[in-house]
Amino acid sequence: MSGMQKNYSAWALVRGALSGHRHWLPAWREVKPKSTYDVLIIGGGGHGLATAYYLAKNHGVRNVAVLEKGWIGGGNTGRNTTIVRSNYLYPESARLYDHSLQLYEGLSQDLNFNIMLSQRGLVLLAHSRHDLDSMARWANAMRMNGIGAELLTVNEIARLAPALDVSSDARLPVLGGFYQRRAGTARHDAVAWGYARAASALGVDIIQNCEVNEFLLESGRVAGVKSTRGTIRAERVGIAAAGHSSVLAKLAGFRLPVTSYALQAMVSEPIKPVLDTVVLSPGTGAYVSQSDKGEIVMGAMLDLFPSYAQRGSFAVKQAIIAATLELFPSFSRLQLMRQWGGIVDVVHDSSPIIGPTPVKGLYINCGWGTGGFKAIPVGGLTLAHVLATGRSHELAEPFQLERFTSGRLIDEAAASGIAH
């Protein structure tokens, strides 16, 4: 691949230092769309880029284009709180999400791109007797599924997060909790850029500013798309568009069991290191970590009304800041630096949909709701598998659209109390 960086290494850095860092080349090729591909992926976020990468790497399908209406990683991939974890309850979800975490663990080497994975652990707080009981059940279920989890006492939590108010008269008393040691954070932009670069190096075309306006449907199956950059034909098309999945489904003539909501997060000004783990308080919906730059990253719960506006409401912002300050009183003088929102695709059972749609040749990866970032590697892996082979990956078999007719839901919202 000419005009593109071949390999990153310590040696390349040293060479750059000696030559004024003028030898760096773009990470992926700038291309014009061709008229025909074997596979089109709609959505250039983490899931779409990972799908293209695994299509090329695992299945040798390289005549692939990723169509992104904005810029790479500019949607939810750039709008999350960068947390990776696999603390789910049911065996189907545990397998899926832990495979994702395992892929994250090897991703920097696999992509030759530092995704800055930091397995700093995730502490979940119990604020009531009921929380304690349900967390014991939750942690035990994780261990039964072969995923490490440790129940924590208040003293252990205080050692892991000294800034946390664990006093007995706290507004949100901490009675205990549990810990997933392998959870942590990864640099979200690097995940998008790393997959884009690696996919591009294998021959995938990454096409930005390319919005799909219409599907070409011929004798009941997909034949391509009409986009803002012209008509592009392909016999297999994958959708990885998160909160905009319903919009694309409508263009193709079907509906999804999805509602789009705004999810917001925010960061404070950067401060010195004070929190080296991720703290999640399911009871209040607050989750807090400190970025490598030093910002306190605060995530919130959904604005619980349908929305395609990429912003969060003031009501939820206020609630999440109030909860964070009850947990960490010393953060009260920090200034808020940035706040943002993304549109997430929430499904009734808070589990994803990865597989065929009612239109032949058209496949979808959606329904990750508030937890799409952690699932990027496995979402891409399983969508690539079904696009390449026409059969569901075994990890994705329980997560088909058909479950909303059969009633075989995988209700992680009710089960694990995840922050949906």
Place this chain on the structure above:
Amino acid sequence: MMQIRCIRCGARDENEFVCGGTSHLTRPPLGASDALWGEYLYFRDNPKGIHLERWRHVHGCGLWFNLARSTVTHAILAVYPIDAAPPRMVPR
């Protein structure tokens, strides 16, 4: 913060209300097929644009009513009783 005009109480902040999802869904007969029942329970238009939806003034008078609201701008185009048909002026 959205201001929502409760039919009984007038304009109040959005955090006095809860959204109850899409309005005007018709429950299929009890003998409906699994496909039809699944459609009714789970599948939604989820429009990017005007959405007809139920809201309840839960921290106020408790009344259920309907809104026609843009999911893009959050602008409220109409407020109408829970048992009324959507107003004609609302583009679908």
